[in-house]
Amino acid sequence: MGLLAPLFLAATLAIALPIWLHRLQTQSSDRKPFSSAMLLETTEQRVHVQKKLKYLLLLALRIAVFVLAALAFAKPFIERPATEIAASGAGTHLIVVDTSTSMARSGVFSQAQNRARQAIDDAPAGAGIQTIAADSTMRLLRPLSADKGSQRAAIADLEPGSQRLDYGRLMSEIERYAQSLAAPVTVNLISDFQASGMPAQFADVVPNGVARLNALAVGSGEPVNWGVVLVRQSAEGVDVLVRNQGLPDRTTDVEVRVNDQLIGTRTASGQGEYVLSFPGAEWLEGDNRVEVTLIGDDDLAADNRWFSIVRNEPPSPVPLLSADPGGLPVTYLSAALGAATEAGFSVQPFAAHEFDPRILTRYRWLIVDDIGAISSALEPVITEFVTNGGSLLAFSGERTLGLETLPVSGLALQPADLLGGGDFLRIGQLDRQHPVLSATQGWHRVKVLRNVPIEPDADMEPLMRLDNGQPLIVEQPLGAGRILITLSAIDNQWNDLPVHPVFVGFVLEAAGYLSGRTDRRNVYTTGDTLPLTLTGTTAGQVVDPDGETVLSLADTAREQLIRLEKAGIYEVYTPDGETLVAANVDPRESELTRISQSVLDRWQDATYSNVEPVTDGSGSLVPEPIELWPWVLLLLAVFVIAESALGNVHIAMRVRSS
Amino acid sequence: MAALKTAQSSARQLLQPEVLAGLKNLELVARSVVEGFIIGLHRSPHFGFSQEFAEYRMYEEGDDPRFIDWNVYARTGRTYIKRFLGDTNSHLMILLDSSASMGFGGPPVSKLQYAKFLAASLAYLASRQHDAVGCIVFDEAIRDFRPPSSRAGKLHGVMHSIDGATPGTGTQFERPFEKFREQVPRRGLVAVISDFYCDADALLEGVRPLAWQGQDVVLFHLLDREEMDPSFDRNVLLEDVETGEAVEVAPDFMAEEYPRRIREHVQSIATAASGSGADHVLVATDDPLDQALRNYLLFRERRQ
Numbered sequence: 021m022g023l024l025a026p027l028f029l030a031a032t033l034a035i036a037l038p039i040w041l042h043r044l045q046t047q048s049s050d051r052k053p054f055s056s057a058m059l060l061e062t063t064e065q066r067v068h069v070q071k072k073l074k075y076l077l078l079l080a081l082r083i084a085v086f087v088l089a090a091l092a093f094a095k096p097f098i099e100r101p102a103t104e105i106a107a108s109g110a111g112t113h114l115i116v117v118d119t120s121t122s123m124a125r126s127g128v129f130s131q132a133q134n135r136a137r138q139a140i141d142d143a144p145a146g147a148g149i150q151t152i153a154a155d156s157t158m159r160l161l162r163p164l165s166a167d168k169g170s171q172r173a174a175i176a177d178l179e180p181g182s183q184r185l186d187y188g189r190l191m192s193e194i195e196r197y198a199q200s201l202a203a204p205v206t207v208n209l210i211s212d213f214q215a216s217g218m219p220a221q222f223a224d225v226v227p228n229g230v231a232r233l234n235a236l237a238v239g240s241g242e243p244v245n246w247g248v249v250l251v252r253q254s255a256e257g258v259d260v261l262v263r264n265q266g267l268p269d270r271t272t273d274v275e276v277r278v279n280d281q282l283i284g285t286r287t288a289s290g291q292g293e294y295v296l297s298f299p300g301a302e303w304l305e306g307d308n309r310v311e312v313t314l315i316g317d318d319d320l321a322a323d324n325r326w327f328s329i330v331r332n333e334p335p336s337p338v339p340l341l342s343a344d345p346g347g348l349p350v351t352y353l354s355a356a357l358g359a360a361t362e363a364g365f366s367v368q369p370f371a372a373h374e375f376d377p378r379i380l381t382r383y384r385w386l387i388v389d390d391i392g393a394i395s396s397a398l399e400p401v402i403t404e405f406v407t408n409g410g411s412l413l414a415f416s417g418e419r420t421l422g423l424e425t426l427p428v429s430g431l432a433l434q435p436a437d438l439l440g441g442g443d444f445l446r447i448g449q450l451d452r453q454h455p456v457l458s459a460t461q462g463w464h465r466v467k468v469l470r471n472v473p474i475e476p477d478a479d480m481e482p483l484m485r486l487d488n489g490q491p492l493i494v495e496q497p498l499g500a501g502r503i504l505i506t507l508s509a510i511d512n513q514w515n516d517l518p519v520h521p522v523f524v525g526f527v528l529e530a531a532g533y534l535s536g537r538t539d540r541r542n543v544y545t546t547g548d549t550l551p552l553t554l555t556g557t558t559a560g561q562v563v564d565p566d567g568e569t570v571l572s573l574a575d576t577a578r579e580q581l582i583r584l585e586k587a588g589i590y591e592v593y594t595p596d597g598e599t600l601v602a603a604n605v606d607p608r609e610s611e612l613t614r615i616s617q618s619v620l621d622r623w624q625d626a627t628y629s630n631v632e633p634v635t636d637g638s639g640s641l642v643p644e645p646i647e648l649w650p651w652v653l654l655l656l657a658v659f660v661i662a663e664s665a666l667g668n669v670h671i672a673m674r675v676r677s678s
Numbered sequence: 679m680a681a682l683k684t685a686q687s688s689a690r691q692l693l694q695p696e697v698l699a700g701l702k703n704l705e706l707v708a709r710s711v712v713e714g715f716i717i718g719l720h721r722s723p724h725f726g727f728s729q730e731f732a733e734y735r736m737y738e739e740g741d742d743p744r745f746i747d748w749n750v751y752a753r754t755g756r757t758y759i760k761r762f763l764g765d766t767n768s769h770l771m772i773l774l775d776s777s778a779s780m781g782f783g784g785p786p787v788s789k790l791q792y793a794k795f796l797a798a799s800l801a802y803l804a805s806r807q808h809d810a811v812g813c814i815v816f817d818e819a820i821r822d823f824r825p826p827s828s829r830a831g832k833l834h835g836v837m838h839s840i841d842g843a844t845p846g847t848g849t850q851f852e853r854p855f856e857k858f859r860e861q862v863p864r865r866g867l868v869a870v871i872s873d874f875y876c877d878a879d880a881l882l883e884g885v886r887p888l889a890w891q892g893q894d895v896v897l898f899h900l901l902d903r904e905e906m907d908p909s910f911d912r913n914v915l916l917e918d919v920e921t922g923e924a925v926e927v928a929p930d931f932m933a934e935e936y937p938r939r940i941r942e943h944v945q946s947i948a949t950a951a952s953g954s955g956a957d958h959v960l961v962a963t964d965d966p967l968d969q970a971l972r973n974y975l976l977f978r979e980r981r982q
Binding site for chain 1: 779780782783789873875902905912913914915916917918919920921923924925926927928930931935936939940943
């Protein structure tokens with residue numbers, strides 16, 4: 021037992037007070053008048069020497085009250101003897117058990133538990149032991165202690181999950197954790213050591229601060245496993261990408277259900293990856309559930325089911341204003357928007373000079389293939405449309421040249437610089453952080469012959485510049501809306517942008533950005549997080565694949581990041597409506613091939629050479645002491661009550677005797 | 679006879695200190711005691727209660743004028759006092775100790791209260807015998823002094839002095855004895871009522887001159903039963919009411935040693951009294967007063 025504030029024990033000196041008071045009392049005893057002391061003689065037997073039990077008990081209670089009060093302030097504590105960690109030498113042993121999906125193979129996880137128990141038993145006496153479960157996160161199972169029994173019990177409660185283990189991320193977390201542990205730190209990693217779990221760089225699996233890595237591999241033999249890699253909607257129905265790892269003559273049946281309706285069963289055979297097509301799916305409006313099941317024997321059953329969501333929404337109409345509705349710009353733009361596989365857009369071309377602005381109320385955004393084609397009469401209408409929250413995707417062509425300002429946006433133009441002789445400009449600078457450009461690739465191939473220069477504006481940073489510094493794509497907020505302007509035409513005499521794949525991606529990304537459609541991702545990997553944003557006073561509720569609500573009532577009123585722990589289909593209820601989200605085991609968990617022994621050896625050797633000198637025993641974690649002061653205070657209260665009661669008894673006795 | 683016995687038992691009950699304590703008037707107490715005492719006695723010429731005429735004697739200053747034979751005065755022109763059987767023509771001087779130690783005792787009565795009853799009774803008894811009665815009330819000093827006189831009014835004065843006694847300070851016998859020798863040169867009876875917490879030799883030195891003077895001295899040694907036979911069940915701190923000295927005593931000591939000491943002290947006082955020719959009467963405050971009165975009468979009888 022120890023004391024957190026031992027100086028308070030000095031208060032125990034106060035026990036001199038009750039002792040002194042009792043001596044006074046006993047010395048004075050009963051005082052009575054007597055006629056004469058002439059014949060009296062002082063007795064040699066003093067009162068305070070007589071052992072009268074009742075006064076001794078009262079004195080003992082009073083002394084105990086003072087002692088307990090001082091002890092309570094001194095904050096006594098005890099430590100569990102079994103959890104004391106040796107100050108030096110033994111160090112810390114981390115028992116890390118892989119609980120990723122691949123460990124669910126038959127017999128593998130029980131083997132891993134046995135190896136973990138053995139590693140606990142092999143840890144030297146006095147060493148701190150920490151059991152850890154590792155998959156997409158690292159979870160400490162028990163407090164760090166030398167209590168092997170407690171750590172063994174933690175191993176017994178473990179089960180494999182449905183998430184992936186990345187060794188690089190694991191070693192990074194172990195490196196951070198090891199900084200607070202008593203050196204030397206030994207990591208016992210019990211895993212099937214999938215090659216798919218290794219990071220791109222080997223250095224990422226060599227943690228600093230770890231003296232030794234023991235790679236305890238479990239599972240043996242050549243794994244045989246079928247797994248689903250991808251499910252996507254096709255023009256005819258559903259395409260399923262499967263992978264076979266193992267013997268080439270093994271087959272498996274692949275069953276696809278859409279909204280619980282079986283649409284087909286195919287037999288897959290052969291080694292490697294290949295696509296199975298399942299036509300005939302009837303899509304309902306909204307979110308459609310797609311479930312793929314592999315029927316057959318393989319080493320890992322956890323990856324034999326795959327879930328997907330196919331969203332079936334009609335194309336969203338968008339007006340396209342053009343001076344020539346039959347011209348190439350309209351064709352290019354219509355083709356690009358028509359390439360969307362999900363919830364695309366339906367382009368409605370209009371002649372700019374014949375466009376009835378009253379129909380703008382039906383749309384959220386519009387496209388103009390040459391912003392200079394907007395007439396003076398139409399300009400205020402479109403300006404009002406954008407100001408009130410609408411969006412505009414505009415390109416700049418022949419009709420823009422010669423203007424002093426761009427219609428709607430009001431940007432001042434400079435005289436055009438027409439390059440001749442075949443000279444062209446490349447893209448010099450672009451903003452990769454912008455949502456329109458972040459997912460597009462290949463801008464470096466684009467050549468620009470002509471562009472519409474604008475006056476520099478210190479308050480506006482273009483999304484893209486040519487290599488001569490002139491802006492090519494700018495975004496301009498206008499009221500509640502925005503304008504996205506390309507300062508070149510969709511014309512092969514101006515540039516070759518439409519012939520590059522990046523054009524389609526740019527147009528689709530711009531369409532999604534300007535139309536207000538957010539990233540409605542609906543297929544996740546287990547371990548990913550699903551954001552729930554607050555709308556008004558509620559964020560929403562999520563029902564997991566087992567039908568249980570994920571959030572408490574209080575949590576539904578706060579923005580949340582829902583961790584998708586289970587594989588299956590989640591129902592997400594938000595103020596905007598109900599959507600479905602699918603979560604699947606990471607396909608890389610289906611790749612059961614183990615890391616080569618040479619790599620494992622190299623991994624362990626690299627860790628051995630990474631030992632940092634042990635300076636002292638500092639940093640050793642000791643169990644949190646169990647404070648006893650609440651119990652001492654309780655005992656103090658009991659003694660105070662007893663002292664008061666016994667004191668009242670004595671007072672009553674004296675009253676009666678007097 | 680039965681009526682006499684009833685009267686005797688009632689009278690005896692009147693002599694109980696606790697009964698007397700209920701009487702507020704000291705003269706009434708004294709009268710009750712004496713009358714009750716008399717009822718319990720046979721008529722005896724030797725005790726001076728007879729009213730039979732015995733002889734005449736010349737009137738002396740201080741004699742009660744009620745006993746002047748006026749017929750003789752008318753015939754002879756001289757004043758003569760009638761003497762009855764039992765008259766000794768003496769005086770009784772009561773020395774009453776009113777020191778602080780006399781305030782100890784009780785219930786029902788303290789030593790001083792009992793002493794006052796006794797002194798008043800003696801005074802009344804003596805006055806019935808036509809003796810002159812006086813008193814000195816003292817502690818460390820003389821608190822009150824009444825010269826002996828047989829006049830009716832004088833007895834009232836003596837009663838008043840006795841009644842006014844309250845526990846005072848310490849005890850000092852030398853001064854009252856000296857006062858007595860100065861003020862009362864005539865031979866007579868001296869009754870000293872005290873608890874005599876003093877040195878026996880010092881007391882002897884004080885009493886002896888009185889005896890040489892021809893006084894007949896009786897010492898009424900008054901003690902409370904708690905002083906003679908104390909009972910304590912635990913150690914106790916006893917504080918001397920005169921000196922303030924506090925002594926812690928054990929129950930064993932008070933039960934065994936102290937009674938022996940007090941007996942020895944009483945014996946030493948008795949011895950000192952005897953050595954100086956005085957009588958010594960030990961009186962407990964719970965004793966009926968008739969015994970003390972009886973002892974007085976016996977003393978008086980012997981001195982005649």
